Amino acid sequence: MGKEGTRWGAVLAIVGAGVVAALQVGKLIIAAPLLRKDLGLDLASIGALAAVFSILGMFGGIAAGGVITRYGARRMLLAGLAATAVGAVMGAMAPAYGVLLASRVVEGLGFLMISVAGPAALQRMVSASNRDFAFALWSCYMPAGMAIAMLASQAFGEWRAYWWCAGGAVAVALVSVAALAPVTPAGASLSWRGLRQDTVDTVGAPGPGLLALSFTLYSLMFFALFTFLPVLLTEQLGLSLPTAGLYTAMASAANVIGNLGAGVLLARGWRRSTLIACASLAMAAVALFIFRSVLPAMPTFLLCVLFSAVGGLIPATLLGTAPMLAPRPGLTAASVGLVMQGSNLGQVIGPLAVGGAIDRYGWASASFIVAAAGLGGVALAWRLRRLKGAAL
Incomplete structure (x- = not known):
């Protein structure tokens, strides 16, 4: 620059x-x-x-x-x-x-x-x-x-x-x-040799791998909910399909609040691992109420908004951290690529795991999958904090 x-x-x-x-x-x-x-x-x-x-x-x-x-x-x-x-x-x-x-x-x-x-x-x-x-x-x-x-x-x-x-x-x-x-x-x-070496160096470094795993768990949680949210709102809570689509769009847009909030909080000195841990724990807790449909439609929708908004703290933090933890400056793009691979992995396994669980065990089972992923995110945040030489 x-x-x-x-x-x-x-x-x-x-x-x-x-x-x-x-x-x-x-x-x-x-x-x-x-x-x-x-x-x-x-x-x-x-x-x-x-x-x-x-x-x-x-x-x-x-x-x-x-x-x-x-x-x-x-x-x-x-x-x-x-x-x-x-x-x-x-x-x-x-x-x-x-x-x-x-x-x-x-x-x-x-x-x-x-x-x-x-x-x-x-x-x-x-x-x-x-x-x-x-x-x-x-x-x-x-x-x-x-x-x-x-x-x-x-x-x-x-x-x-x-x-x-x-x-x-x-x-x-x-x-x-x-x-x-x-x-x-x-x-x-x-060259293939250079690309292979870059891949080995990026995957072998602890920082990008932890960030990729964190993004996997976040994407699992987010897409586990939003893939099935219109179905949840219509079948479990009795909303019409157009209303469910509008509510889903509004809840998805709330994620922007968390993304921008992460930028503000990081600028004010919040630790990156703290933001990831707090957001992961909050998403896990909220999911227990959403998937069990224990509340009426409007409170459940507001919990989805909270789930999305708080969750937005995670991707902004992870993407901003990836260049800091690249093994060397020339591997910044490769490190971001690995983090995005983690994101896409979560997008695949989240809906598959939750969809299968709902079909077999009912909606309440999805809450345990998302909650477990949230607790995993807390554990990974603790590992990030302990990285040697990283102010996380």
Whole structure:
């Protein structure tokens, strides 16, 4: 970063890129009924379309970090946005399920590059005093994008029109990043041997691994609730589907409060491990009340808002900490990639574990899974605090 200080226009453009990338995740969830009606898809097919992003993220995070280090964060951020736009257009024109699935793969690759390149670009363009707040802004991209996707869906009665508009949003983000984000330097040439060594060094370092595990448990908790929240609100608490969708969007958006709050608290000297431990414990406790449906609809919804808002402290803290615990400066992008792999792992196993438990044992069983994950987050926070030489 140059001497001129933080470039907030560039920061906002990069955060906007993350938001429109997350919009591509949320658009499928909310448009699933329209896809089932138009293309005759079963739930397994819808699940495959949704899982593509997480599967790519589970296995490609560190590799994406290596590519970004080689070619520069800004360049790869633009490439990710371009791929996402191409995927959205492919999907909007898809005549059948196979093409739609291929379009999700293209969108997923774009999402992977954006989610790893965004923090790497921010790391280079913000001052040390503003870094935690900039990363807190960045960490809002997923809940903000998901909430926008759910709310925007009210304007569309046909899923292809939704895909076209989502692609247009990506194009706007691409132009904004190209105009505002400064060029980031490229690194050394990329080789399989170098990539393998970077992977070994990143995975072998204790810090990035602990952060990735923490993100796994957070994502497990968050997506375990929000994947099934509309069903919980309709089947268990008697709300209509449109009302349940609106409530889900509002609760998801509350996550932004926690993300921004983490930036403020870290700037005021709060320990990172303390924020992670307190948020994990709170999510565990609240989940016991939510999944057991022991309260009426409105108090339960307010608990979901609390669950989301307090939970937002965790991703902002983890993403802001990842560059600090990279084994060496050249592995910052790889460390962020490993942390994002943990996030995607939680997105996969959370809904699977909770969905299976609900089917077999009822809604109350989900509370124990989420509570156990929360207690695991507290234990990992304690391990982070004990890392030698880290002021956590």
